[in-house]
Amino acid sequence: MAEGQTQNASSGQALLYLTDEQLRQGIEAMFFAYRGFTADPDRILEGMSYGRAHHRAIHFIHCAPGTTVNNLLAILGVTKQSLNRVLRTLIEDGLVTSHVGRSDKRERHLTLTDAGEELEQQLSDAQRARMRDAYRKAGPEAVAGFKTVLEAMMDDDMKRAYHALRDGR
Amino acid sequence: MAEGQTQNASSGQALLYLTDEQLRQGIEAMFFAYRGFTADPDRILEGMSYGRAHHRAIHFIHCAPGTTVNNLLAILGVTKQSLNRVLRTLIEDGLVTSHVGRSDKRERHLTLTDAGEELEQQLSDAQRARMRDAYRKAGPEAVAGFKTVLEAMMDDDMKRAYHALRDGR
DNA sequence: TTGGAATGTCAACAAGACTGACGTATTTTC
DNA sequence: GAAAATACGTCAGTCTTGTTGACATTCCAA
Numbered sequence A, B: 001m002a003e004g005q006t007q008n009a010s011s012g013q014a015l016l017y018l019t020d021e022q023l024r025q026g027i028e029a030m031f032f033a034y035r036g037f038t039a040d041p042d043r044i045l046e047g048m049s050y051g052r053a054h055h056r057a058i059h060f061i062h063c064a065p066g067t068t069v070n071n072l073l074a075i076l077g078v079t080k081q082s083l084n085r086v087l088r089t090l091i092e093d094g095l096v097t098s099h100v101g102r103s104d105k106r107e108r109h110l111t112l113t114d115a116g117e118e119l120e121q122q123l124s125d126a127q128r129a130r131m132r133d134a135y136r137k138a139g140p141e142a143v144a145g146f147k148t149v150l151e152a153m154m155d156d157d158m159k160r161a162y163h164a165l166r167d168g169r
Numbered sequence C: 001t002t003g004g005a006a007t008g009t010c011a012a013c014a015a016g017a018c019t020g021a022c023g024t025a026t027t028t029t030c
Numbered sequence D: 001g002a003a004a005a006t007a008c009g010t011c012a013g014t015c016t017t018g019t020t021g022a023c024a025t026t027c028c029a030a
Helices: A003-011 A013-018 A020-045 A052-063 A069-076 A080-092 A114-138 A140-153 A156-167 B003-011 B013-018 B020-045 B052-063 B069-076 B080-092 B114-138 B140-153 B156-167
Strands: A096-100 A108-112 B096-100 B108-112
Touching: A013 A020, A013 B114, A013 B140, A020 A052, A020 A114, A020 B020, A020 B052, A020 B114, A020 B140, A020 B156, A052 A069, A052 A080, A052 A096, A052 A108, A052 A114, A052 B020, A069 A080, A069 A108, A069 A156, A080 A096, A108 A114, A114 A140, A114 B013, A114 B020, A114 B140, A140 B013, A140 B020, A140 B114, A140 B140, A156 B020, B013 B020, B020 B052, B020 B114, B052 B069, B052 B080, B052 B096, B052 B108, B052 B114, B069 B080, B069 B108, B069 B156, B080 B096, B108 B114, B114 B140
Parallel strands: none
Antiparallel strands: A096 A108, B096 B108
């Protein structure tokens, strides 16, 4: 408790950015920013019987076409039952296709159809537009810092997933 | 569509950080980092019949003791009915007190009890610990950039709420 | 003083997460 | 070749957290 104070007293001016108050500000910034981050795609999705869960699935299938269900599960961090509900509707609606694996026939490889790609574009255009504005306002140094801190906040296995996606492109 | 390309071609090297690929990376970083951000409090809350919604309410009541339900509503961005369910359990369990307003008897003023403050400490200690680690790893310049970008991502009314909280302390 | 606006509560419902159990096909291991 | 492990799908039930709609109370202004 009162770790901020301890930090503060023991290490002087240089670590002022680690006070409890500064951390609390960061926490709140994270909360409000995440709301903005999801607001635009949510708006698009609402009224078309899809939600944020569908968006996430579409996003990562787009990034890693032909990925397996298990793979997607690990990235999204949900149960297969939960993912299955989402995938089923996406497949029924013709946005995603599921192909039996060639080498391992137990696996299902997921890909976006043309309609799926179209929706993905629509959603990520909206999300990127906000991101681009924020990046432009903040400038390249701020963006570099932004990514550094975000990466430091991740759990190790998420960091792995993050890098796997990055390097896979 | 393909705005990233346009940007790229039209403005040369200086704006390379605004390519679609860079933006996509930022989006994914935001997704994975938010998971880490909520993981520790979630772990504490699980099994005590509370969830993230309770955490959020407790957090902001702690920051602005005596705040009204309406006020909290605006900050959290949910419906009053949704907040009410959460508040009711917190009040029943003796973590929050609700006092009828003196000047305006329609209002309820919310405060944390000692037990509420205790839980708040426990939760925010966990969340701050992760934040502090991330901050320390990233360094002060990165943290400054982090906050700049997050603020630029917020909607205007969230930005207002964010600053109101900051300045109120 | 009366009608509209604001504040908050109760009830019912939906999305999306979870667990647990089970079935099937396929691959791997012994 | 039989047994165990893996990958996937599904049914059923629960929980949290969001939503609307209806309603009571209180305040304020015409």
